Amino acid sequence: MRASPALLLALAAALAACGPAKEREPNDDFSTATPIKPGRVEGTLSSASDVDFYRIDNDEEPAALSAHLSGIREADFVVSVFDKNRRELKRYDETGVGGDEDVEDVGLKEGPSYIRISNKNPAFANPTQKYVLTTRLQRGPGHETEPDETPQTASALEVPGVTRGHYFPSRDLLSQDTSYPEVDWYAINVPQSGLFLLDIDVSGVPGVDPEFEIYDANGYLLKQVEGGGQGLGVSLKNFGVHGPARYHLRLRALDGASNPDVAYEILTELLPYDGRVEFEPNDQRVDATALTGGSISGTIAPAGDQDWYKVSVTTDEKQLLSANVTGVDGVDLVLRAADALGDTILTVDNAGQGQPETLTGLGVAKGDYYLIVSDKSGRLANPNEPYVLTARLDAWQPGLEYELDDSTASAQPINIGESVDGYFGWAGDVDCYRFNVYSKGTVVFELAGVLNVQPTATLLDQDGRPIKTWTADKPGKSLLFERELEAGTYTLRLAAQAGQDNVRDKYSLRLKIR
Amino acid sequence: MSSRRPLWFCLLAIGLLGACRSFFRPGASSVPADANFVLTASDAVASAAQDEDCYLAVFVDGKAAGQTAVALKSKEKAWGEVLPVGNHLFRFEEWVKPPSGQWTPLPADWQPTERFIRVEPGLRTVVSLKFYDAGRRHSLEISRFPLTVLP
Structure with missing residues (x-):
């Protein structure tokens, strides 16, 4: 049976519709922009100064536009995205002549948006080779929405949840700053009342060494967090939040690195504060x-x-x-x-x-x-x-050391006939004890040894001048000595040898009259 | 009789007034010019509300020897005496009176403990006692000056 001409015509039309959409010239300005849907569209540049506009309509917010423009010979593409008011949202020019260009995470409002493709190579003369523009719209929350270079235009951060974005482009070509810094700002909104802990984990991206900062609603920097190096993520744990509260997070790649192919993921978790962990920032x-x-x-x-x-x-x-x-x-x-x-x-x-x-x-x-x-x-x-x-x-009870007692001015009083327990608690710790001798006699000093410490005892007179020093034979050994003293006030200064300490075992010092 | 008071009456009245002040203000004291031992004391206070009246009682060799004048904690108070040369056992005791309360000594744990201080011939021994941290800590410094030089 032979196919009818009508059927053949219908089949041909269907086949034609299956291929990529085609540019419809003239599309050299906003009003004549070629309408496209997410997907592929082919076009050409008729000359070095040719400009191609495409219009993409969005019916749902939030939405994020991504696109890939294949390079063609002699063309140094520049891709811009405009909103419905024809305001330029973002501009991409990451590669040179013949290179592809990418668009990532541009936030679109409801209604029309525009993509403009232009060339900046004056020597371009390749009107026949086709470029392919592939666009994709991601709808719903959880995506970066460029431009987000300021706190006022910050993307919404899912709290708790996952938000995806890109360290891309490498430069913000619309920035007033001639260094064109590219940063991503996110708004953190915690509407609940109470104390919470916020954990933020940013996944690693190949080639990128990340850093982020947290600012309060007044723009004061609260926390700065650096990652561990290229390809590694960066995290902040136990960031204290007094809800309801708003904060901003500024994320950037150090050294201007970028990666359009691998998205970062910001994972946030919000937990009620129970007092068992630190409440950052607690840096002062x-x-x-x-x-x-x-x-x-x-x-x-x-x-x-x-x-x-x-x-x-x-x-x-x-x-x-x-x-x-x-x-x-x-x-x-x-x-x-x-x-x-x-x-x-x-x-x-x-x-x-x-x-x-x-x-x-x-x-x-x-x-x-x-x-x-x-x-x-x-x-x-x-x-x-x-x-x-x-x-x-x-x-505290009598008989226990009461630090700080590291000088004659702060010496701890002790009576003859009593004992005191203390620690050589840190390297360089000095413990001073002051006692009175009410009538001339021989005072016996007993210092029980502690592990790892070779103690030294120095007896000082009423004016703080050393009378004599005794040192144990070796670490762990006790000290036992005596001295005849006139009536007066004396200080005994105890110390360990350099670098020695024992935070586990107390020494015991006893004074008595023989 | 003349309406003008005689001079002797005025002098008597002034003397009585001075004695009354001494009676009602515990321990007015001054430092004798020839004192060979002087105590000066003051407190570091965090606010005017903590700056209460106080004085230091002085005990020498187990006996009450006198006390400083009453003044606000932050003001320096002094007591001095001519003491025999030698090593004496001193104890200083701070008393505090809040605006609407009674005279109360600092808790025993916070008072300076007794200690020997030497009075030397030809020298004035000056003890400077400073309380801080609401009286919970103190520092004591001993200095000596020739008797001819005022500290």
Whole structure:
């Protein structure tokens, strides 16, 4: 049976429709733009100054436009995207003559938008080779929407959720700044009331070393987070949010790197704050996280991070503050204690990388104190490997050391016939005890030894001048000596040899009259 | 009789007034010019609300020896005496009076503990006692000057 001519004509028309759409000249301005749908369209440039406009209609927000323009011989393409008001949203010129150009993540409003293809090579003379423009529209939330170079035009960040974008283009060609910095701003909106912790993880992208910053609603920089290097992601854990709140995140690639092929993913998680982890930012005294539950976890991130925790003493009686921070692999932690004004009282840095640090028995009184955890190696800790800081307050009792007692001016009083237990709590720790001799006699001094410490005891007269020094034979050994003394006030200064400490075992010092 | 008071009456009245002030203000004290021991004391206060009246009681060798004048904590208060040369046992005790309260000593845990201080011939021993952190801590410095030089 022979096919009818009508059927053949219909088949031919159908076949013609299956191929890519075609440019319809003239399409040299907005009003004559070739209407296209997402997909492929072919076109040509008739001359070096030819410009081709395409119109794409969007019926849903939010929507993000991506496109790929195949290169043709002698053409140095420049691709621009315009909104319905013919305002240029974004311009792409990443390659040279013959190169492809890409468009990524341009946010489209409802209605028409325009793509303009032009050439900037004056020597172009290739009117017959076709280029192919492939467009794609991604609808719904969870996508970057360029332009987002300012907080005012920031893309919406899904909280909680995943938002995808690109470190692309490498330069913002519409920027007033002649360095054309390309950054991506995201708006973080937390409408719920209460305290929350926000975790932000940005996935790694090949060739890109990322960095992001968090700003508050007034534009003040709260946190700066650097990644670990090219191809690696960047994370921020436990960022404290007082909801309802708005923040901005600024994400950029260091050194102007770009990658149109691999999207970054920003994964956010919002959790109610339960007081068991640090509440970032807590990088200074006024933002210190309250330490109320005895222990709290935190992370050293970014590199150089300092975490401040506030310990409040509410009783009038003398208290002893002790603390311990667990070690973190690859990080050399330092534990500092500071007073209510943030001035350092003492620093504990006894151990090296990956090791814990312990603060033994700091004498405190009613008021606020701060414990500061930091890293001195300058490294970025694994944000998924937190430290745990534990602090406790115990009532001081006579017979316990009450730091700081590291000088004759702050020497702890002790009576002859009594004993005191203390620690050589950190390398360089010096403990001074002051006692009175009411009538001439021989005073016997007994210092029980502790592991790893070779103690030295120096007896000072009433004016602080050394009378005599005794040193144990070796680490762990006790000291026993005596001295005849006139009536007066004396100070006994105890110290370990350089680099020695023992935060686990207390020494015991006893004075008696023979 | 003349309406004008005689001079002796005025002098008596002035003297009585001075004595009354001494009676109602615990321990008005001054530092004798020839004192070979001087105590000066003051507090660092965080606010005007904490700047209450206070004085320091002085005990020498177990006996009450005197006290400074009453003044606000932040003001320097002084007590001085001519003491025998030698090593004496001193104890200083701070008393504080809030605006609407009674005179109260600092808690025992916060008072300076007794200690020996030497009084030397030809020299004035000056003890400077400073309280801070709401009286919970203090520093004590001992200086000596020739008796001819005022500290």
